Amino acid sequence: QKEVEQNSGPLSVPEGAIASLNCTYSDRGSQSFFWYRQYSGKSPELIMSIYSNGDKEDGRFTAQLNKASQYVSLLIRDSQPSDSATYLCAVGSQGGSEKLVFGKGTKLTVNP
Amino acid sequence: SAVISQKPSRDICQRGTSLTIQCQVDSQVTMMFWYRQQPGQSLTLIATANQGSEATYESGFVIDKFPISRPNLTFSTLTVSNMSPEDSSIYLCSVGPSVTGNTIYFGEGSWLTVV
Numbered sequence: 001q002k003e004v005e006q007n008s009g010p011l012s013v014p015e016g017a018i019a020s021l022n023c024t025y026s027d028r029g030s031q032s033f034f035w036y037r038q039y040s041g042k043s044p045e046l047i048m049s050i051y052s053n054g055d056k057e058d059g060r061f062t063a064q065l066n067k068a069s070q071y072v073s074l075l076i077r078d079s080q081p082s083d084s085a086t087y088l089c090a091v092g093s094q095g096g097s098e099k100l101v102f103g104k105g106t107k108l109t110v111n112p
Numbered sequence: 113s114a115v116i117s118q119k120p121s122r123d124i125c126q127r128g129t130s131l132t133i134q135c136q137v138d139s140q141v142t143m144m145f146w147y148r149q150q151p152g153q154s155l156t157l158i159a160t161a162n163q164g165s166e167a168t169y170e171s172g173f174v175i176d177k178f179p180i181s182r183p184n185l186t187f188s189t190l191t192v193s194n195m196s197p198e199d200s201s202i203y204l205c206s207v208g209p210s211v212t213g214n215t216i217y218f219g220e221g222s223w224l225t226v227v
Contacts, residue, residue: 043219043220044218045218049215099157099160100155102156
């Protein structure tokens, strides 16, 4: 059973702080890793993808992947109240299949 | 990214009835996926809809309950059959790499409440 684990939170940070979201996965052969943001009442929105070890930066977002530790994280710098949402970690099946296994999500609240 | 449209966006359904959800993509894609998100839960893959072949269902999901059609490369439907309150969920259509590179995008979702 392939599993993706996330701290369900809620995670609360003050505006301007760095929010750190973590995710571990069980399938060592996983090839692709994604972070989705889901606002209440909306469908998930892709914000970051990462495929190789190391860091990937996009604006205020940085995804970090460590395949040896089976760990992926998302850092949000200069957090804004508009970042308040549930963040879903998703892992692509071995071989680069498009099928994704999702974690249960971490609810982030950024306080003004 | 692909533009994915789903209909209906919301519906309230009677127990025992069936509802068909439509998913339309603005370009041709090889694979389309149907996910379910129950209240307060994460997303679970129901099945992969392949054009020209039978859908592939994940463990715990069966064709009799969730029949899927994929008549062409831009369209798919998911039917939720003989609904019960436990079927109250968001149903999400998604597409993969043929259009979007190596990432998965979602439609707006269909929010079903079974009463």
